[in-house]
Amino acid sequence: MKKEHTHENAKKFGMVIDLDKCTGCGACMVACMAENNVPFKKDESEKLDSITWIRVYKLTNGKSFPDTEICYLPKPCMHCSGIGEHGHSPCVSVCPATATDYDHTTGIVSQIYTRCFGCRYCMAACPYHARYFNWWDPVWPEGMEKSLNPDVSPRMRGVVEKCSFCFHRYQAAMDKAYTEGRRELEEDEYQTACTQACPAGAITFGDLNNPDHKVHELKKSPNAFRLLERLKTNPKVYYLSSRDWVRKAGDNYLEAENKVKKK
C-alpha cells in the first residue's frame, strides 16, 4: 500500500492486559473465535495445529507446594512495530508476497488472506507463535454457517491467519464516524471482542499514543512489561503484574542477570 500517513495523527492501537485480574476463564478466546469466524477441528485436543487468535497460557513459578503460584496469560498477536518502530515487524519484513502489512495509520499488522500463498515464513519469524496456518478447509457444524460474522471473511485452507485486533470493527466505526462528519473515534467506539468479553475487565484496549485513552497511562505502570522486549520486536501488547516472577517470565535472562535483578 502506498503510505499516506502523517505521523501527527497516526494511531497506535494496543492492549494492556492485567494478569492480576485474569482468571484464565477463556471467555476472550471464545469471543474471538465467534467474532472472527475462526475455524475449529472436531477434536481440538492437539493444540499444535489448532487456531486460536488469542490463546490463554498457564504459567507457574516452578516451585513446589506450598509455594506454587500460577498465572494465566492471554496471548494475542503482538502487532509488533519492529526494530526502531519502523513497521518492520518480524513477520511483515519476511513475507515474500506482501501478504502481511504494517498499517502506519493504526499500527495494526494485517493479514491479506487472498494474497497469502502459505509459505509460512511469517510463522517461522514470529517468536510469539501468534500466527496459525489453516491445515484444513474450515468446516462448520450443520447450521452454524448461518451464525458466522458477515463482516469477517472466513479463510481457506493453505493460508496463514492471526489476530487482527478486530480490524473490521475499526472499519465499521470509522465508516460511522465519517457519515457523521467526524475523523476521530471515541475510545469506546472501537474495542476488540476479547476486551469486551473479559468478565474480569483484565483487558484494556485503545490508542497507545492518545493521552485520553486508558492504555496510555496503564502502559507506564511500573508493573508493565511486554513479552520478549530484548528481541526489539516492539510489541503493542503490554502486560501488568504485581508479581516479580511473572514479569520476569516475559523475557529470557542469563543466570548472572537474574542474580542482579533479585537484589
Added chain:
Amino acid sequence: MDSALIPKGVKRCSLGLFTLGIAVAGAVLLWGVYAMLLCWIKGLNQTNMNDYYGFALWIWADLAVIALGGGAFFTGFLRYVIGKDELKNIINYAVIIGFICYSSALLILAIDVGQPLRSWFIFWHANVHSMLTEVAFCLSCYFAVLTIEFIPLILENRQVDKVPFFHNLSHNMHEVMAIFAATGAFLSFFHQGSLGGVAGVLYGRPFGSREGLLVWPWTFFLFTWSAAACGPCFTILVTWITEKITKKKLVKDNVIRLLAKISGWMLATYIIAKIIDTWYWATVTAPSMGFTLMDFYSNNAFYGIWILVLEIFICGIIPALILITKTGRNNSKLLMTAVILAVIGVCINRWVMVLQVMAMPVLTFENWVLYIPSWQEVATTILPVAYGVIVLALAYRYLPVFPQEKELNPID
C-alpha cells in the same frame, strides 16, 4: 535395440537391464508422486508439520539439495570464469546434478506452499525486503541458466546432433557459455546467500538470528561459501557412485583431485569463518537476547551439543584437513571419506538452520517441540532422489557426458 542413440565408442549395459533399473527407480518415483498428489489434493494436513514447525523436512531438503547442487555453479565458475580447463571433464555431470537438484527444489517448494496455484504471487507482489523473494527470483533464474547449460549436452546426442539446426544451436550455446556461467555464478551467489539469510534475518528467533553486513546477515555469506565448498564434493561423490555402478573409470584422477583441492581450501576457510560466527553468536549475539549457548542445545538428546560438534569438527575440520593435504587427496579412501563427511556436514548445517530454529522455544513459558515427518513428507522428499537417478541414468546412457570415458575405457 537403442544402440543408435548411444554415443559412439562407448559401451552400455543391455536395454533390458537398463529398463529394469529404471523400473525400480520409477516405482519409488510413483510412490512419491502419489504422496505429492495427496498433499496437493487433500492439503498440508497430510504432513506432520504444525504451527510450531511451519518449516520442516521439506525446507531442509530444499536447502540441502541447493547446497549440494552448488557444485554446478562453482565448477562452472572455475571452468568458464577462472579458466580451470581440466574441469571440462566433469562440468557436464556437475551441470546435470545441479539441474536435478534445482528442479527438485522447485518441485518441493511447490508442494510445500499452502496454495501452490498462487505461487506466482511471490513474483508479482514481490516484497523486495524478504529473503524468500530473493531466493525465489534467483532460484528460478538460475534454474533457467542450468537448463541452458544442460541443453547443448542433450543436443549432442548422436541422433539429435544430426539435425543441422540443433547442431548449430549447440555449437553457438557453447560459444557464449561463459556469459551464462558468469550470470549463473552471480545468481547463485545471491540465492545460496539468501537461503542463509532466511534464518539469519529472523531477529525474533535467537537460534537463527545473526548480525551482518548491510542487509545481509553473516549466514548469507556462510551459506554461499559452504555451498561452493561442499557442492563440488557432492559432484565428486555422485561421480564416484556412478563409476562404481558402471564399473568404469569415467573421470581422470587429476581432475577429481583438482576439484577436491579447491573444495578443500573453500571448506577450510569456510569452517574457520563458521567457527568465528559460532563463537561470536555464542558469546555476544545470544547473550544479548538472554540465552547462553547451552540453552540452545541442552533440552533434549535430539538437539544436543553433539550436533554442533558433528557439524563443525567431524564434518568440517576433518574433511577440510584431508582435502587440503596432498596425501589425503591422493588416497582414494581418504578422499571419499572427506567428500562424504563434507556432504553430511553441509546437510547438517541446513538441518540445524531450519529445524533447530523452529524447535527452540523463545517464550519462557513454551517448550521444545519435536517433530517426526509423516510418510507423505518422506515420500515426497525421496521422490527427487528417484527422479535424479532416472535423469542421471538416461543422461549417462544416451549423452556424451564424460569426455574422458572413451580414452579411459577403450573398446577393442
Added chain:
Amino acid sequence: MFPFSFEWVWDAGHVVFMGGLWYALGIIGLGMTYCIIKAVIDTSKGNGGHHH
C-alpha cells in the same frame, strides 16, 4: 515485479533488487535469442550436420 503493480515503490530497494532481476533475465534472454538466431542463419547457410 512491475512498476504498475500497486505495491511498487520507486525506492532503492526496488531499483536495486528488480534491476538485478531484469539484468539477469535480460542476459539470459538476449543470450538465447542470439544463439537461436545465429543457429537459424548458420543452418540456412548450409552449415552443420555431421561434418566433424
